Amino acid sequence: xxxxxxxxxxxxxxxxxxxxxxxxxxxxxxxxxxxxxxxxxxxxxxxxxxxxxxxxxxxxxxxxxxxxxxxxxxxxxxxxxxxxxxxxxxxxxxxxxxxxxxxxxxxxxxxxxxxxxxxxxxxxxxxxxxxxxxxxxxxxxxxxxxxxxxxxxxxxxxxxxxxxxxxxxxxxxxxxxxxxxxxxxxxxxxxxxxxxxxxxxxxxxxxxxxxxxxxxxxxxxxx
Amino acid sequence: xxxxxxxxxxxxxxxxxxxxxxxxxxxxxxxxxxxxxxxxxxxxxxxxxxxxxxxxxxxxxxxxxxxxxxxxxxxxxxxxxxxxxxxxxxxxxxxxxxxxxxxxxxxxxxxxxxxxxxxxxxxxxxxxxxxxxxxxxxxxxxxxxxxxxxxxxxxxxxxxxxxxxxxxxxxxxxxxxxxxxx
Numbered sequence: 401x402x403x404x405x406x407x408x409x410x411x412x413x414x415x416x417x418x419x420x421x422x423x424x425x426x427x428x429x430x431x432x433x434x435x436x437x438x439x440x441x442x443x444x445x446x447x448x449x450x451x452x453x454x455x456x457x458x459x460x461x462x463x464x465x466x467x468x469x470x471x472x473x474x475x476x477x478x479x480x481x482x483x484x485x486x487x488x489x490x491x492x493x494x495x496x497x498x499x500x501x502x503x504x505x506x507x508x509x510x511x512x513x514x515x516x517x518x519x520x521x522x523x524x525x526x527x528x529x530x531x532x533x534x535x536x537x538x539x540x541x542x543x544x545x546x547x548x549x550x551x552x553x554x555x556x557x558x559x560x561x562x563x564x565x566x567x568x569x570x571x572x573x574x575x576x577x578x579x580x581x582x583x584x585x586x587x588x589x590x591x592x593x594x595x596x597x598x599x600x601x602x603x604x605x606x607x608x609x610x611x612x613x614x615x616x617x618x619x620x621x622x623x
Numbered sequence: 624x625x626x627x628x629x630x631x632x633x634x635x636x637x638x639x640x641x642x643x644x645x646x647x648x649x650x651x652x653x654x655x656x657x658x659x660x661x662x663x664x665x666x667x668x669x670x671x672x673x674x675x676x677x678x679x680x681x682x683x684x685x686x687x688x689x690x691x692x693x694x695x696x697x698x699x700x701x702x703x704x705x706x707x708x709x710x711x712x713x714x715x716x717x718x719x720x721x722x723x724x725x726x727x728x729x730x731x732x733x734x735x736x737x738x739x740x741x742x743x744x745x746x747x748x749x750x751x752x753x754x755x756x757x758x759x760x761x762x763x764x765x766x767x768x769x770x771x772x773x774x775x776x777x778x779x780x781x782x783x784x785x786x787x788x789x790x791x792x793x794x795x796x797x798x799x800x801x802x803x804x805x
């Protein structure tokens with residue numbers, strides 16, 4: 401028992417709480433986590449109904465939050481990186497592994513109804529079914545580490561490894577702002593369309609509920 | 624009903640405003656911590672700590688834990704922060720409610736709690752495995768990747784959408800369309 405406790409204390413590194421900035425600072429991570437969880441909860445993203453409703457084509461909260469987020473973040477990040485304040489860290493592109501992994505992730509979200517950040521948001525909101533989700537994600541990561549990493553299957557997955565590449569690098573375009581402007585225009589058109597569709601859908605569901613409750617002889621809940 | 628509406632007491636923010644706030648959080652993460660937002664690394668580190676604490680001899684042999692060292696790091700603090708922030712937001716807007724089985728799940732799969740917990744663990748395992756295979760999760764790879772114009776972000780965006788819709792149709796079958804009551 402004492403051994404286990406000693407090993408548990410050994411996992412905590414006291415130098416990580418000395419400063420706020422820096423890649424390993426726990427205080428910085430906690431502050432950003434509070435802000436992020438607050439924003440996710442206010443957007444209504446941390447509920448099973450909005451995530452699963454997106455895949456059932458009934459609820460488009462995700463797209464209505466995601467599109468302005470993508471275009472604003474893209475403009476802000478590239479602006480600050482051009483000014484030299486921040487440094488970008490694009491992820492690695494491994495084509496086959498990401499196609500297969502993306503399909504598996506989609507399957508997981510469809511069944512569980514939360515993604516890793518939203519599981520924590522749902523837990524803070526009071527959804528108890530987030531706890532088995534968290535346990536399952538830890539088990540899944542351990543399974544990958546135990547049985548797949550380092551085998552020949554993993555080598556086959558990394559067949560097309562492009563490294564830390566961005567789209568302007570790939571197509572050898574003179575300036576990345578060309579892509580950003582195109583993306584922002586596309587996002588705006590998409591956002592207007594999806595908002596109109598979502599509003600129509602919401603009112604049609606509401607009127608369907610009212611009519612069906614009229615036939616049942618019960619009074620509809622007015623929300 | 625006469626409570627003043629401010630940023631603490633509204634239940635749902637306007638989606639565009641929430642999206643812009645999300646983008647500012649992403650930027651703050653780059654400025655303060657010099658790394659993109661990403662959550663699934665935290666679960667891997669928790670698994671690594673678990674193996675290190677309970678099976679230390681076995682954990683030495685697993686090569687994957689050289690990449691994900693068993694020390695409490697930024698992402699674990701981030702996960703705790705998300706729980707705290709979401710709790711603050713839910714309590715201040717009075718929307719905190721203990722829910723065991725979500726509304727839409729009840730309409731398509733029945734009100735059984737054991738069934739929901741069983742499928743939640745299965746879904747979590749599939750997600751965790753897929754996230755490790757792709758090298759990141761929805762926030763770390765899809766959102767943070769595509770805002771930096773990385774090709775990986777757009778590939779994952781397409782495949783998550785395809786996989787999610789196909790699995791939803793295969794898994795809920797005839798009860799995919801659930802009538803919302805609110």
